[in-house]
Amino acid sequence: MYYAIICEDIENSLSLRQQARPAHLSRIQELVDQGRLLAAGPHPALDTGEPGEAGFTGSLIIAEFDSLEAATVWADSDPYVDAGVFNRVTVKPYKVVLP
Numbered sequence: 001m002y003y004a005i006i007c008e009d010i011e012n013s014l015s016l017r018q019q020a021r022p023a024h025l026s027r028i029q030e031l032v033d034q035g036r037l038l039a040a041g042p043h044p045a046l047d048t049g050e051p052g053e054a055g056f057t058g059s060l061i062i063a064e065f066d067s068l069e070a071a072t073v074w075a076d077s078d079p080y081v082d083a084g085v086f087n088r089v090t091v092k093p094y095k096v097v098l099p
Contacts, residue, residue: 001065001067002063002093002094003064003091003093005062005075005090006058006090006091006092007059007080007088007090008057008086008087008088009056009057009058009086010084010085013055013056013085014053014054014055016083016084017055017056017080017083017085020082024078027079028040028061036065038063038094038096039060039062040062041060042058042059043058043060044056044057045057058086059080061075062094071091
């Protein structure tokens with residue numbers, strides 16, 4: 001089943017994101033390589049794809065896991081969590097309807 005991992009950043013998280021980004025992306029690449037990733041990306045703080053110094057307000061990852069518990073364990077060990085980027089992480093089951 002798919003699970004949505006909805007992450008909310010702390011204020012002024014950009015420098016922490018930049019430091020942990022290579023490890024974060026490497027981990028997500030593993031989901032891609034396993035064919036388990038549906039979508040992933042950050043939420044820009046401004047209404048633009050490149051928010052500059054404004055940074056990001058959070059991230060969304062939608063990926064396939066065996067259970068809610070497995071998705072939560074995976075989310076809790078993200079490098080952004082370890083770096084203190086996220087203020088809150090919510091994991092919910094996700095049902096693909098369209099397209």
